[in-house]
Amino acid sequence: MAQYHAKLSCEYNLTMGLSEELVMTRLTEEVPYELAGMRLDQALAELFADYSRSKLQTWIKSGRVQINDAINISPKTKMDGGEIIILDAEAEVVITAEAENIPLDIIFEDDSILIVNKPAGLVVHPAVGNWNGTLLNALLNYVPGLDSLPRAGIVHRIDKDTSGLLMVAKTLPAHNSLTQQLQERSIVREYIAICRGRMTAGGTVDEPIGRDPADRKRYMIRMSGKEAVTHYRVSQRFLRHTLIRVKLETGRTHQIRVHMAHIRFPLLGDQVYSGRFQMPPNCTERFATTLRSFKRQALHAAKLGLKHPVTEEYLEWEQPLPFDMVDLLEALTENDNQ
Structure with a gap:
């Protein structure tokens, strides 16, 4: 998706020491053929899920939307698939x-x-x-x-x-x-995660991700979403959990969390995508206590590699697991060995 940002000369102070700049954004998308037969306003809601449907309809009527360079179009215009849509989104807020x-x-x-x-x-x-x-x-x-x-x-x-x-x-x-x-996609980003469920092998999840239309704070697998590719491999298996290493090919919001939940191995502690909390049966008291107190997704960005912007030398860093995940793994191991 191509986009540009053109800053407008409008800046003013807000409360709490913040300021805002207005930013104009141009977005370009090709209508997927699976959206053929859909109305323009419905297709826009699929393609540009960051914006509300009412706002998109307003932009259509005000001439901010082009289809194959045509401007004066109706929200009810039917899509054939393959059209190029250009959206000049209303000024958005950038926080300073x-x-x-x-x-x-x-x-x-x-x-x-x-x-x-x-x-x-x-x-x-x-x-x-x-x-x-x-x-x-x-x-x-x-x-x-x-x-x-x-x-x-x-x-x-x-x-x-x-x-x-x-x-x-x-x-x-x-x-x-x-x-x-x-x-x-030349930057190396690897994560360590603990999943619910016992995996038999690693693999790759190649599924597009977009906002959940029913809850804008969540993301989900959507055919109209952005390409998302996650590679994972098993590091250690427990009775009912798996320690994995994950390598990102793309970097979508909540990508690992959404992809692992999609293949039915949600991240341990993920309060958004793992469903209702369930205490494993016959677990030790220590593991039960550790699990109840672990209030975040068990996910750690462990490795980062990049080409230095000036020297062009490849640099790489690794960061060991934080204490809370180490403690969780120790409790998992003790629970398995009871």
């Missing part, structure tokens, strides 16, 4: 946060990049409900010049309750280089 003195676990740093070990529970970027206390706030305090870069140099995210390695650009050329490497 204030610096905060929050400790950072720096794994590597030079003049171009910063590699951070993010603890579970730390939000990466400010959003509704988390305007302060984020990784971005901490980065602005640690490297004041980052306020001139998109998202303070953050080029990818990991979920709030996922721990592990995350890369940050300190200069605009470095930001452009890392973004390009992500698009080319």
Whole structure:
């Protein structure tokens, strides 16, 4: 999907030390043939799930939507499949946060990049409900010049309750280089996860992911979603759980969590995608206590590899499991050996 951002000259202060910039976004998509026969407004809701259907209908009527370069079109226009749709999305909000003195676990740093070990529970970027206390706030305090870069140099995210390695650009050329490497899928990102269920072998999940239309905070497998490819292999089997290593080929929101739940091996502790909590039968008291107290998905970004933006040398870092996942694995092992 092609897109551009054109900043408008409108910036103003908000409460809580935040500011906003208005940003115009152009999005281009080809209508999949499986949407043939669907109305334009319905197809847009599938293709651009980040926006509400009422907003998309408004944009159609105001001429913000083009089909094969035609502008004056009706929301009821039927799709044949294969059409090229261009959507000039209404200005969206980009949040600029204030610096905060929050400790950072720096794994590597030079003049171009910063590699951070993010603890579970730390939000990466400010959003509704988390305007302060984020990784971005901490980065602005640690490297004041980052306020001139998109998202303070953050080029990818990991979920709030996922721990592990995350890369940050300190200069605009470095930001452009890392973004390009992500698009080319040349950056190595490997995770360690604990799944519910005993796997027999590893494999690959190649299923598109999009927002859940019934709950915009969730994602799901959708044919109209974005391509998502996850490779996984078994590291250790337990009676009712499996320790796996996961390699991302793409980087969609909640990708590992959605894909593992899709193949019926949801991540242990995932309160969004693993369904109702169930205590395994005949488990030890320690394992039961550990499991009840583990309030996040058992997912850790363990390895990160990239080409340095300046030297072009390949660099790679690994970060061991945090204490809570180590404790969980020990409890699993003891439970199996009872």
